[in-house]
Amino acid sequence: MGMGSLSDTDDDFNPEINTTPLVDVMLVLLIIFIITIPVINHSVKIDLPRATNQRDEIKPENINLSIDAQGLMYWNNETIDAAQMNARIAEASKKTPQPELHIRAERTTQYEKIVEIMAAAQSGGLSKIGFITDPQDK
Template sequence: MAFSVSGGRGGGRSKYKRAPMSEINVTPMVDVMLVLLIVFMVAAPLLTVGVPVDLPKTQAAALSGDNEPLTVTINASGQVFLQETPVEPDEIVARLQAIAQNGYEQRIFIRADSGIDYGRVMDVMSRISSAGYSKVGLVTDSATGSKPAKGKAK
């Protein structure tokens, strides 16, 4: 192979001089996109819980559900959330009635911290019942695994 060293632009010519590459190499971009897709597919289910609460442990089996239910959460300080939005207890009935445009057949799950007073949970359940909803379930953690179990209550 011939090698030439020159100090200027018009100096010695090399017979192995390449033309500038004008095409985009797509393979690295596709690799990065596939890795990002996998990361988001793994991370997405972990982001659905919402308000963190310490659920009570039970031996009940998990119920199967077709669609996403409404969730009312009561955290350790007694604050009430509808889905992930904080609400005052007096506003629960009005908000649930506004949501129920197609009837009251939608299931509602109550997630309450295990340290919450039982009377507080029953107060929220009675408000949901007075809004016209009859399918109310209590969400608990299973005692043997980490998958939440949902027990049905009326």
């Protein structure tokens, strides 16, 4: 007579789960972990020196280029003409780190003048150009 069998024939499916292989595998894994854990945690205590990792970040200077309604240009509050502006842009583009060009224009300044300055800055080698605006409270 078979244990847990509902009929007398041997051809029927046995619904019981054989847990012996599962227990064998778990015991082998337990032994492996018991052996390997002390090896993994083994370390040598060393008093290492401490160092800081702070970059010396040099901030680029800002060039303020202002344009009034008549088209006069001011390089950091100093009046300049187009030839002086091109020379100063070429000189500024050679600096490391490269300075940022901040353009400030009056509301009534012609757009053509602003585009000429942007083109001169780009052809002169300045890659960082920004616009300064004054917000209005309405």
